[in-house]
Structures are given as structure tokens and as C-alpha cells.
Amino acid sequence: MNREQQVLARIERIxxxxxxxxxxxxxxxxxxxxKATHTLIEAVFLEAFRNPLLAPLDDGALxxxxxxxxxxxxxxxVVSPLFFPGGDIGDLAVNGTVNDLAMCGARPAHLSAGFVLEEGFPVADLRRITDSMAAAAAAADVTIxxxxxxxxxxxxxxxxxxxxxxxGLVEQPVTLSASHARPGDAVIVSGPIGEHGAAIMLARDDFGIEAPIASDTAPLHAVVAELLAVMPQHVRTLRDATRGGVATVVNEVANASEVAVVLREDDIPVRPEVTGVCELLGLDPLYVACEGRFVTVVDGEQAGRALEVLRSHPLGAEAAIIGTVAAAPAGLVLLRTSFGGTRVVDVLVGDPLPRIC
Amino acid sequence: MNREQQVLARIERIxxxxxxxxxxxxxxxxxxxxKATHTLIEAVFLEAFRNPLLAPLDDGALxxxxxxxxxxxxxxxVVSPLFFPGGDIGDLAVNGTVNDLAMCGARPAHLSAGFVLEEGFPVADLRRITDSMAAAAAAADVTIxxxxxxxxxxxxxxxxxxxxxxxGLVEQPVTLSASHARPGDAVIVSGPIGEHGAAIMLARDDFGIEAPIASDTAPLHAVVAELLAVMPQHVRTLRDATRGGVATVVNEVANASEVAVVLREDDIPVRPEVTGVCELLGLDPLYVACEGRFVTVVDGEQAGRALEVLRSHPLGAEAAIIGTVAAAPAGLVLLRTSFGGTRVVDVLVGDPLPRIC
Known part of the structure; x- marks a missing residue:
């Protein structure tokens, strides 16, 4: 067993x-x-609540x-601040659940909303939030x-x-899961990454950085529905790239499907202002949250067609094929860097961006 | 117009x-x-989200x-403390939603759970809560x-x-709403009131009072299902008497159905230790939260049969007919007191018991 094999074997044991x-x-x-969230979920929540519907730990239950x-x-x-360029906690709360339903392949239908308010919270701010929720619900064609x-x-x-x-109702004959990726599949992201997280960090005003970055918060059900209508059987996985960003999603796929995901750094769309802010803050855009982008794994032979479908929708106009699925090293995400090297994209450890959503 | 009519007309205008x-x-x-909660809901939430499913403001949407x-x-x-005699936030969170589904006439099926945790919260406490949720879910035959x-x-x-x-699934041909009460109907409570609220107040230990009172937190789906199976067409309203207690529920009924509810103080079941604690704390048990009791309005001619069905179940063993529905004064709840007088039981103003659930 050479050094690389030893390392991979050790990773596999862990x-x-x-x-x-x-x-x-x-x-x-x-x-x-x-990583800590996953451990908490598996060791505490899944351990206590174990049942077949919860076990897949996908974005929702079917x-x-x-x-x-x-x-x-x-x-x-619990996003902080509550109001930020591009959105607020209200549209985030509606779009977040709309998107989780969309990622299950469902047409979002009805939402519930539970509020925990702090004594002294301005009623005017609450109205601004509920107006924003109402507008987001109307845009996503759901009712609260x-x-x-x-x-x-x-x-x-x-x-x-x-x-x-x-x-929401699953109307297409789809079976989507992070565990359905197969070698040869293509990994696609629906647009430039990291904008929500970068916008929140700037809105906190802790850094004195100014940049024209707005949250990408948006309802993804329509663009997803177009993709699923064209190729219901060829879409393996849909995940919105929220907390932990694209890196976390592809790690979930690699782990759940027991495959490798190989990303090409040059193909990952990131706006220059997001790259700039991330460099200043010492963050990797791959780990920075989006609220209007998703990652999909599709049959490799359908990748071109999938890209075409996504790009025909305003919310997928800048979609890109960012990588492929390989058989080995199972459970790992590798990044082919712009400089021709390869590095492991690990799961997120620690929290670079608390209260991003 | 005499003095009483003037007062009633004024109330009606308000x-x-x-x-x-x-x-x-x-x-x-x-x-x-x-009152303040209702105003907030109607002026802010209902105003922003208005749609036919939300508008009835019942315990859930159909x-x-x-x-x-x-x-x-x-x-x-957001109950404080998290752990109290008879339960904790975990079984409360499961039973609360199970009971809201039961009050819609539904068989509870599946639950979701969103946690907001404070940094530093003991993992052991979280485990205790999730274990308690798991046990409550098993008891109510639902999965998280x-x-x-x-x-x-x-x-x-x-x-x-x-x-x-x-x-949850509504399997009986029922149409339940706070707006369905009719003159001649009977008002029934499923057991002694005020125990949850009294237990929480004592658990806060602010008063140095000791009394053997435990929360009544319990899943009500089974006892409700028995009632609905026997008389699906004769049950008008089901409401669990949580925040604001029985007084709030019957006010909602009086208001939504545009009827009067006349309660008989002597018939309202309250355990002596709850009466004692409420007297010490200056509270009226009618406004103190239950978490395992419900109020039902049934066809007056079926009241005896309804009572019999409820009393045959352990969670309804101490059920009692506590009042009747009358045509006037519409929108008001009257209490015939033990001393032979009559007083108006108004909606709750202010908050005598913050963070009771």
C-alpha cells in the first residue's frame, strides 16, 4: 500500500x-x-428519531x-442582519423552503410560518418582513x-x-437523492456562487469593505421544473447550495453515493467581486452560501442538454458544468486547480460565516 | 336602548x-x-398573507x-424553563403539533422539527429533549x-x-371550525384545566410555592378520534386550550360563530391544588394554559353521549359539560358564578404567563 492508498484508507475508516x-x-x-452539523444530526437527531423517511437526510421527506x-x-x-442587499429574512424564509421542496422534485404548494419575536422588536420591521414574505410567496406561487x-x-x-x-406535490416520475450519483455523471451549478454569503458578510459592516454584491435569494422551483420536465429520469440529485456552499453539497453527494466528485476550478462560476471579497476575508467561495443556486448531478450524456435547459431560464442563465463523477476515490471531492494541481475539497470544519441564513 | 343594550352595542362596534x-x-x-396576539395576527400576518386557507385562523389549514x-x-x-414537572419542551413540541392536527379532525402522521440553539447549550440537554420528542412521537404514532x-x-x-x-389525514367526514357553534350546542372540556400553566409557574421557582402539580401535556388524537368516530356530524368545534386557556378558546368560538357562550363556574373542573396556586398568584384558572385538554362544542342533544365517549378514554376521564351556546349576546362569554351572579369572561389582555409553551 503506497502513501496515497494509506491516506485514502485512513479517510475511509474515519x-x-x-x-x-x-x-x-x-x-x-x-x-x-x-462536519459538526452532520455529526450532530446523525449522533443526536437521527439517533433519537430514526425512521425510514428521515434517514436519507435529503432536503425534505417524501x-x-x-x-x-x-x-x-x-x-x-436566524440570519443577521435581518435586512441585507438583495433581500431580508422574510424572502429568505419563503425561498429557502420553496427551494428545499423544489430540490425534492416537488411543486411547492403551501407554507407554514412560525415566528419567535424578541420583546421590543419594531412592528414596522415585522411588517416589512411579512410584506417581503408575501411578495416571495406570490412569486413562488405558494400560499402561507x-x-x-x-x-x-x-x-x-x-x-x-x-x-x-x-x-409540495411531486408530479414528475423522479427519484432524487444525494445517494444517486454514478460514475460518468456530470455536476452542474445553476449560476455564480457565494453571493448570498458575501452579501451578508458585507452587510454586517465589520470589515469596512464596500462591493456591489447582493444576495442571490430566489425561488428555484420554476427552473428546476423545466429541467425535470425535459429529463425526469436523468436527473440524479438536486441540492441548493446554502450553508457550507457548493463544497458541502458535492461532499454530501460523494459521501452518500460513495463516489468521487472531480471539480474543475476554472469552470466554477464566481463573480469577480465575490472572489475579491472572499480573498479579503480569507474565505473560499466554494464554501460560501448561495440562496438562489443549486447543484444538480445528471447523466453525463445529458449534460449538454441539461445546461441548455437551465440557461434558457433567467435563474439558470449562467449555469455551468463544473465537474464529473468518478468511481474513486470514493467519498472524496477533488479540485483540479487553475494551476494544474489537484487538492481535496474537504467538508467544512468550523464556521467561517455564522448566521448566514 | 337600556344601559345593558348600550354596552352590548358598544362592544359590538369595537x-x-x-x-x-x-x-x-x-x-x-x-x-x-x-387580544394583542389576535390583533397582531389579523393586522399584520393575515393582512400580508391573506388567502382562503389561512383566513379561518383555526389550529391548522385544511x-x-x-x-x-x-x-x-x-x-x-419557547417555554421557560425547558424542563418542568410532567414534561419538557420536547414532548410539548410534539404534543402541541399532534394536538393541533387532532383539533382539525386529522390523524397526525408526520412532523418536522426546526431547532434554534444558543451557543453553549449543553449537548446532554439537547439529547434529553430529543429523547423526549422521540418518546412523544412514538406515543402519538407519528414520525419526525x-x-x-x-x-x-x-x-x-x-x-x-x-x-x-x-x-395529518382527515379521514372522517367532519367540518370543524370555531365558527360552527349554534345556539343550543353544549360546551365540553376534556378534563381539569390550568395544570400546564400552573406547573410552569411553579417550576420557575420565583414564588417559593410548592404544590404537587405536573403539566398535563399529552397527545389528544386518540380521544378525539373516538369522539369523531361516534358522532362525526355532531362535533362543531375542537380546540386545545393552550395559551390563554379555556377562556380564550370559548371567546374565539363566541366571536367566530357570533353566538354567546354561557359557562357555569361550578361545572368547570379545576383541581384544588391548581385553584390554590392560582389564588396565590392572582390568576384565573380559566385563562391558564393546558397542554392536554381540549374544548369541544357539540350538538346539545348529543352532549350526554359525547361525555360518555370522552370519559371512556383515560385522557377524557374527567371531562365535563361546562356550558351552553346561546344566540345572544353574540360575541360574548358569560360566566354564571358559584354565587349566582353573572360576569363577562373577556378575552385575555396582557400576558400574565409569558413563555408558557
């Missing part, structure tokens, strides 16, 4: 270990979408109701049909947290 | 006024389930999926199929907030 939360207390990393296939999903939103409001004392929350859940 | 939030900032009362009737509901939980976890910095939340949403 990967197969039963996840254990070693920390005694919750850290910000547990909410970052990376339920059978009567003769219909229903997708059901939830997301909590049920909700709840709780108020906690000043200092016991941070303005406004929103948890949305959603139901 | 009741029909378009609700306006006059406060510039959110107060604890906006989360208490009483959706048509294929040929099936589906109930969809959500609740956020999808979820999300966010972490906020220390001081930006209070340990752990949970938002559950749920879907």
Missing part, C-alpha cells in the same frame, strides 16, 4: 466511524452546515398521501396557510427568527 | 372594527394568545391533495421526518427553541 458528538456544549460550528407523492420540509432562519407567533423577553432572542415548513 | 396594532414595538402580550383531505399546522415553542438546526451566538437566544410543523 468516514465509516459511527458519528459521536465530542463537545459537551453546542458551538456555532454545529449550525454551520459542515410522503405518500392517497395516490400522491408529497414532499415535506422545514428550515429555521398556517402560522404561529411567540414572543420572548428582551435579550432572549435576536429580533426575529422564522421557521417555515412546506408541502 | 368587535367589528378593523384591527390595528397601535404599539410601535412587540410586547410580551403579542405572544400571549389573547388542504386537498389528490382525493385526500390533509391538515397542515405549525407551532413554535425532516428537520433543521441553527445555532446563534451566546446571548442571542435562550437555550433552545423548537418549531414543529405537522401533516
Amino acid at each position: 468516514r465509516r466511524r459511527k458519528p459521536v458528538v465530542r463537545e459537551e456544549r453546542i458551538t456555532l460550528a454545529h449550525g454551520a452546515g459542515g 410522503l405518500r398521501v392517497g395516490g400522491e407523492r408529497l414532499a415535506f420540509t422545514t428550515d429555521s432562519f 396557510v398556517t402560522g404561529d407567533t411567540k414572543v420572548v423577553q428582551r435579550g432572549k432572542a435576536d429580533g426575529c427568527f422564522i421557521t417555515t415548513a412546506g408541502v | 368587535r367589528r372594527r378593523k384591527p390595528v396594532v397601535r404599539e410601535e414595538r412587540i410586547t410580551l402580550a403579542h405572544g400571549a394568545g389573547g 388542504l386537498r391533495v389528490g382525493g385526500e383531505r390533509l391538515a397542515f399546522t405549525t407551532d413554535s415553542f 421526518v425532516t428537520g433543521d438546526t441553527k445555532v446563534v451566538q451566546r446571548g442571542k437566544a435562550d437555550g433552545c427553541f423548537i418549531t414543529t410543523a405537522g401533516v
